[in-house]
Amino acid sequence: MPPDEKTDVVSDVLETLRFKTLLFGRIELGAPWAVRMPRKANASFYVVARGSLRLQVEGTAKPVFLSAGDVVLLPRAPAHVLDDGSRRNPVASDFVPSQALRPSGTRLGGTGPLTTLITGCFQFGVDPAHPLLRAFPSLIRLSTQEGQGTPSLAATVQLITAETAMPGPGSALVLGRLADVLLVHALRAQTVLGGAKQAGWKALADPAIGNALSLMHEQPGTPWTVERLAHSVGVSRSGFAARFHSLVGETPLHYLAHWRMIRAARWLRESTDSLDTIAERAGYESAPAFSKAFKRRWGVGPGAYRRAPTDSEPGGVYIDT
The missing domain is CATH 2.60.120.280 (Regulatory protein AraC)
Incomplete structure (x- = not known):
């Protein structure tokens, strides 16, 4: 890219x-x-x-x-x-x-x-x-x-x-x-x-890992593997996996799974897309597989999450005491 x-x-x-x-x-x-x-x-x-x-x-x-x-x-x-x-x-x-x-x-x-x-x-x-x-x-x-x-x-x-x-x-x-x-x-x-010292921030400045993060954010539904990500950013699989974990603080696929669930939660709240559509956008082969992963991550199924009321926006300008 x-x-x-x-x-x-x-x-x-x-x-x-x-x-x-x-x-x-x-x-x-x-x-x-x-x-x-x-x-x-x-x-x-x-x-x-x-x-x-x-x-x-x-x-x-x-x-x-x-x-x-x-x-x-x-x-x-x-x-x-x-x-x-x-x-x-x-x-x-x-x-x-x-x-x-x-x-x-x-x-x-x-x-x-x-x-x-x-x-x-x-x-x-x-x-x-x-x-x-x-x-x-x-x-x-x-x-x-x-x-x-x-x-x-x-x-x-x-x-x-x-x-x-x-x-x-x-x-x-x-x-x-x-x-x-x-x-x-x-x-x-x-x-x-802080980028030179702290995991997470160092990743953004690293050419290979920064590009891999951009790819996962741009295309969360792509069936990414560690090997495919490594190839996309031009480094070896083993070197990529080790460097990603060192700089981000977790494995590539764990980061991807976590990010997919965050994006899916937003899609459920902000769209009327079907579960099949959201499952596909989040990289899952079926709605049941997506629902199982979603419930494991958030504690409730996609339907219940979508129906749950959201916090109201704060009103006024005031100091919290």
């Missing part, structure tokens, strides 16, 4: 997993202040619109210092503490009660220098266990300062800051889309900064 026609694996993963922004809010905090956040089920992010802060993530030795224009993503949403950094350790009186963290236009904390913090979180719709998402580090920091970020990242941060400062009709939708862009920036940064 020519390079300009390869499937963009990152885009395909995000589009298929259907991530969405659940929460979004803007908080004004005057020093001294501190916020203690418990572990969450969804990936959290923060945008520093003004001022500065210190972030201490549970399980890490050193804090991270953030300033205006910085973005931080916590993919696995560990427990963490944010504070203004004016004290070696925040004291009990510095902490803002969680029930006060709903954007109300009022200033929280003390009377010192002001920090404006914009926060939200992501939820993935089908299955967050894709190797690319598992390969995320505990914290990703993006900066628009000193030439570290791209012009598009800086523009996204500016738009988020402006929209949260003066929300209007449709703000929830606008902010959700802008948050999606932030996540893509984090993914891009990870392919550059």
Whole structure:
């Protein structure tokens, strides 16, 4: 497949997993202040619109210092503490009660220098266990300062800051889309900064394995074998199998089977195609074989999965406490 026609694996993963922004809010905090956040089920992010802060993530030795224009993503949403950094350790009186963290236009904390913090979180719709998402580090920091970020990242941060400062009709939708862009920036940064070290990300930069992933994403219904994939990308079968497992973290056929089930789940929810059609698109010879594999993966059969109600879209723009 020519390079300009390869499937963009990152885009395909995000589009298929259907991530969405659940929460979004803007908080004004005057020093001294501190916020203690418990572990969450969804990936959290923060945008520093003004001022500065210190972030201490549970399980890490050193804090991270953030300033205006910085973005931080916590993919696995560990427990963490944010504070203004004016004290070696925040004291009990510095902490803002969680029930006060709903954007109300009022200033929280003390009377010192002001920090404006914009926060939200992501939820993935089908299955967050894709190797690319598992390969995320505990914290990703993006900066628009000193030439570290791209012009598009800086523009996204500016738009988020402006929209949260003066929300209007449709703000929830606008902010959700802008948050999606932030996540893509984090993914891009990870392919550059983390790709040399972490399974999953290394695979995208590898010519043979990256091309094989593109083929599986482009043609999930093709009866791929390890030998056929290896031949398609011009390497030996044994070398391909070993390298794929090393870079992706699982075997080629396990990855393919997992991806087919994720795609099939989406097709069931978003189309009226028959089970026979979906089974064929997912690479299965018959609907019964597909149904058996689907139930083994998701715990329910395709029909029950299709009939089950989906989670409603979040309404409004607010802070999760």
